[in-house]
Amino acid sequence: MSPGKTKHELRIFTPLGQLGQGWSEQIFWDTIDVGVDAIIIDGGSTDSGPGRLALGKPNVPRDRLAKDLGMLAQACHMYHVPVLIGSAGGDGEGALVDMCVDIIREAITANGYRPLKVISIYSDISKDLVRQKLKNNLITPCGAAVPELTEDDISASTRIVAQMGLEPYLQAMQSNPGFDMIIGGRAFDPSPYAAFCLYHGFEDMGVNYAMGKIMECGAVCAQPKSREALAVVRHSDFDIVPLDPKSRCTPVSVAAHFLYEKTRPDMIHGPGGALNLNDTSYEQVDDRTVRVRGARFEPEPEGEYTVKLEGARVNGYQTIFLGALRDPILLSQLDSWVASIEAVVKEHTSGFTYDLKIHKYGVNGVMGSLEPDTSTVPKEVFIAGQARAPTQHQANQVASTAKFCFTHAPYTGQLATAGNFAWPFTPCEIPMGPLSEFCVYHIMHKVDPVGLFPIKVHDFHGDNSFNAQPYTAGVAKPGAGLKPIACNATDAPKKYYLTLEPKEGTCYLADIASVVRSKNAGPYELTFDVMFEDQETYNKVKEAEILTRETIARLYRVADEDVIASLYWDPAMAYKATIKRPWVSGGYGETDTHGSQQHAPLLYLVLPFGRK
Structure with missing residues (x-):
């Protein structure tokens, strides 16, 4: 070739x-x-x-x-x-x-x-080079959600790549x-x-x-x-x-x-330029x-080449404990009971700083501060406790104290006096080692590509003694001449509700959308995609003006300025919104590192027309 x-x-x-x-x-x-x-x-x-x-x-x-x-x-x-x-x-x-x-x-x-x-x-990128570029004002955040880079960020990074x-x-x-x-x-x-x-x-x-x-x-x-x-x-x-x-x-x-x-789907930025997809067409062959x-690449001006830097650091050590709560009397007062446990841990832990995060999966454990519905008392709650401290021994100490309190702390109206906490693993306290977090996610300007x-x-060197015959399974060779192969995909499962049916003359977004998903757009942003199967439905939703920047801010309880993108994209018959992540992906207090379980509030967004 x-x-x-x-x-x-x-x-x-x-x-x-x-x-x-x-x-x-x-x-x-x-x-x-x-x-x-x-x-x-x-x-x-x-x-x-x-x-x-x-x-x-x-x-x-x-x-x-x-x-x-x-x-x-x-x-x-x-x-x-x-x-x-x-x-x-x-x-x-x-x-x-x-x-x-x-x-x-x-x-x-x-x-x-x-x-x-x-x-x-x-x-791999030298920290000295990054420091020099920072000094020369040639480092900028990669997106509105990313803070300015500091000398401490550079020094703390275990490594930086571009x-x-x-x-x-x-x-x-x-x-x-x-x-x-x-x-x-x-x-x-x-x-x-x-x-x-x-x-x-x-x-x-x-x-x-x-x-x-x-x-x-x-x-x-x-x-x-x-x-x-x-x-x-x-x-x-x-x-x-x-x-x-x-x-x-x-x-x-x-x-x-x-x-x-x-x-955004229309402009995808990368090293040396951006991919412009506004005039792209898609044809079924x-x-x-x-x-x-029809896609176009728009290069950066001569001498203005940029690359994205990525770096992460270790910030303390962590220990976790896992288990569940089932008692309905306890679950009816869960927040105040957890607060009392946190107070006890603080009273018994001195001499070092620590953080204790109690993830309550089943209440708002997945979405955290983004969860719009906190009124329901669940049947059971999965607890993931996370302790962070300067050393592993100290993190173990915090987690052990908290887990003991979860097992034996009293609560008002208690009938089950033997214990509160169901845990599947022993020992329950699990040392997790160093706790990592992103600290560099920035654009470096004027670089040699x-x-x-x-x-x-x-x-x-190889002695060329291998002479096995090509793999032969006796099947049709996919891709040969790009010939069609019969599609055996099954019909999509029917939708069902975890809440009340929509009122007559309305429907939920989940009733008419073909895709409703969330996902990280890098470590600092969370993005949502809503897609539709036909042009009529897409146009109907678009004309209703329900999927808007204001709706996203309300649904996810974020400030208007933290909604980074909100737009319809006709080529995919889709709506796209992107928000600032409430915490950086994978850092302390994380509830959904992948960002793929933040879509549920959109499923139950009420639209002012019925299903077909």
């Missing part, structure tokens, strides 16, 4: 949305056997909170990475298909990039693969045209996709980045969502098809993916394939 020759199209295969989570071996080998130009996979995210970045841990166990990387190395050996990986190991720090490179080297030696050229790209753009990948390929695998550090999710396309003469960066943004999650854009996806990229558009025969893409399902975990065209990210080339 010569980069000097402009191809008519590129076939790019993504076996899943995150390296280390496994894929269908049957689909994997059948797809490669049909023929692909590259395998490209994203390896990381901030979705799991700050712990990985603060503590330097991979997002999946090493043996799971070894299984996936070993299969990728085998594909390189057998089919000479290049592999590009971004954000290796989870947070993309250099040590995890090196771990992935070592795994590949071990696979080559152990299995007798041919010699492979493996390139590693590093995204999201690289396509440029380091492009440089690595241009300097090493015979490469087999590229293992990249922290990367903007579409970067390796866009780089591979540009390397092969596909110069429309709107097409390249839009394709990468869809593909980095595998076939999450399909209905039902699945893992393996294939993109066929041309010079003016691209097609996307899920490779699981039970899934299909539709124009709405693909357009809707640009809403996913983003502040066959039963399972969608064609996308290549020089900031060192590149290293590894020529791994």
Whole structure:
């Protein structure tokens, strides 16, 4: 495959949305056997909170990475298909990039693969450079919800990484045209996709980045969502098809993916520019394939290149205890009883500072301060107690005292005098180690998009003794010619109510929406997507003017200025809202690190018309 020759199209295969989570071996080998130009996979995210970045841990166990990387190395050996990986190991720090490179080297030696050229790209950023940029006023928050960066934030970070753009990948390929695998550090999710396309003469960066943004999650854009996806990229558009025969893409399902975990769907900012999706179109090519065209990439001015920095720190140690309350007499006075326990713990704990958070799942444990309905007395409540202190021993002490009080503290009208607290595990107090939190999530201006990210080339010897035949399961090869495959998806389950039926002449949003979801848009923002199955319903909701900035502020009990985005997006027949997170993802007091269970108030939003 010569980069000097402009191809008519590129076939790019993504076996899943995150390296280390496994894929269908049957689909994997059948797809490669049909023929692909590259395998490209994203390896990381901030979705799991700050712990990985603060503590330097991979997002999946090493043996799971070894299984996936070993299969990728085998594909390189057998089919000479290049592999590009971004954000290796989870947070993309250099040590995890090196771990992935070592795994590949071990696979080559152990299995007798041919010699492979493996390139590693590093995204670790010097604190001294960040300090200098801060001093020069070249560091700004990444969004309205992010505070200004301080010297203390930089010093406390255990490490800082930057999201690289396509440029380091492009440089690595241009300097090493015979490469087999590229293992990249922290990367903007579409970067390796866009780089591979540009390397092969596909110069429309709107097409390249839009394709990468869809593909980095595998076939999450399909209905039902699945893992393996294939993109066929041309010079003016691209097609996307899920490779699981039970899934299909539709124009709405693909357009809707640009809403996913983003502040806004119309402009997606990344290193060196922004992806403008306002004029993008989505065409159903066959039963399972969608064609996308019209996306534009708007580069930053010359010399104004920016990258996003990510950093996390350790802030104390934590111990948790878990259990449940069932007594209705106790539950009727839960808040005052918990307050009395907190007072007792404070009385018995001295000599050090601590924090004690009692998560009450079943009351407002999931949504915390965002919960609009706090009036219902539940049947039972799950308690997750969280103690934080300067040392693990001190955190254990606080948790032990609190758990004892939960078991034996009296309350008014008590009949069950043996104990109050049902706990499933023993010992009940569970030391959790260091408590992590994000402290750097900022934009660094005026950077060198290549020089900031060192590149290293590894020529791994292999004796080329491996001669196994390609995987043959005897099934039709998905993706061959992009032919339709029958969709076996079952009908969606019927909706049901956890509250009263809506009044006559009205309906709940859940009655007519096809999707109502919430998700982190980075660690500092929470975003909501509401989508509809047909244009008539979408227009009806839009004209009712119920889904508004004011409604979101009221439903989630936040200030108007904390509603960062509120807009309708016609391509996906969707409404999008984004708010400032009440606490930073994964930090102390967190109730929903992923942010995916904050949508419930929207389900019961009353609309002024009935169901069809």
